[in-house]
Amino acid sequence: MNITRTIKYEADRVKGFGDEVMKVPGCEKLKDCIQCGTCSGVCPLSVYMDYTPRQVMELTRFDFKKEVLSSKTIWLCASCYACTCECPREIRITDIMYELKQRAIHEGVYPRKFPIPVLAQEFEKMVTANGRISEMPLVMKLFMKTDPLGAMGNWQMGLDLMKTGRFSLASEKINNREQLAKMFAAAEEKA
């Protein structure tokens, strides 16, 4: 029988992680968290999360880097900002989730085959290259990468979209893609 330790040890911490996150503009107030759980209470998705938003706040603040960055929680956050608006300590919880998502992608520790981080990266790639999103091609890429057979289950939706003139495989692009590329390149230069 496989058993797992459910209590976290001091030794699991990556010292300095919490401080690093709390230095990011917008994430400073995390230090003020009183663990009231309002964020978890108002979150429409906390019922599906491996750690509730309240737990993610505490784990982040106290350096449990591996736990938060590989959690599903940060990806289930749909950015509805209910927690950010309700937090009595004015912690920008949604923005902290974004910071954690970026770190998870940067370090390549997001849960594998989980569609949401895959979608985010495909979206980013498409917009960086074209300046715009083409919805159908994006959705198809997502299915190809995560659940090729699942796409078949959506035939009804495809049919509905065709019938209502909304199914398009065209690749949307801005004219001045060169300009956008120059901007990204300049942004990445060190100040």
Place this chain on the structure above:
Amino acid sequence: MKYSYFPGCSLKGLGRAYEESLLPVMKHLGVDLQELDDWNCCGATAYMSVDEAKACVLASRNLALAERDGNHPILAPCSACYLVLNKTKHYLHQYPKMKATVDRALNAVGMKCEKDVPVRHPLDVLINDIGLDAIKMKVTKPLQGLKVAPYYGCQIVRPYATFDDQANPTTMDRLLEALGATVIRWPLKTKCCGGSLTGTIPEAGIRMVYILLNEAKKRGADCLATVCPLCQFNLDGYHSAVRRQYGDVLLPTVYFSQLMGLAFGLPDRDLALNRAAIPFRWRPSSPPPAPAKPPAAKSVAA
């Protein structure tokens, strides 16, 4: 009144019924909309999950384009666009390091973003610039008897909205009342629709859609009115999945702009009502059948 119109990718794609109905309605009200030339994707929620600095650069190109093209307020009908453009403005104000990165990027292509161009939502413009009185004057076919549940979703009221209340927004309620509709009071008007979760994690997304449809239907709504292409897509497009999991909760979801067009008497073909999976049919010219008059009444009239 002149605005830089920022449609965003969805209003040219899955949410084209929003644009197709909003433009004639705004024109009917005398609003001058000039589409922002060569606008780019706002980045939505996905881009800033990957790289926030580049997300700000991306969004600020649109702000800079608007500044270059006359500095008229930006009209952003899509909730994600509205939020992201406003969020970027906040970041540029609050975080000097982010501002420096964005300035460096804009500088490299000879643009700038300094004039703090306002980013406005159509509901804001309709209520605060045009006004309900002017709107009422255009109503020729009041939506008498139509019960509408106004659904605002999350991103136009949280966290950057300035024109309405976060917990209980009322701009759309007041607009729908001005059109003659009956507004359904319900507690889920700002509850999240699930965003892209319907596609990525159906188990969660479909449940969120079901909760909204079910509550609106339970309260007697004939339709839901939305302000966001993703909300409309979720609430309209996933009925077969909802049926499989929870049973039928058939309820059409329309854009508020489509209802405005109907009340203004604009032709149906201008309102893209045929773009939805769940058809919305309502004719002001079909009141409940009048009780049959006794034949005697005819002779009196003669």
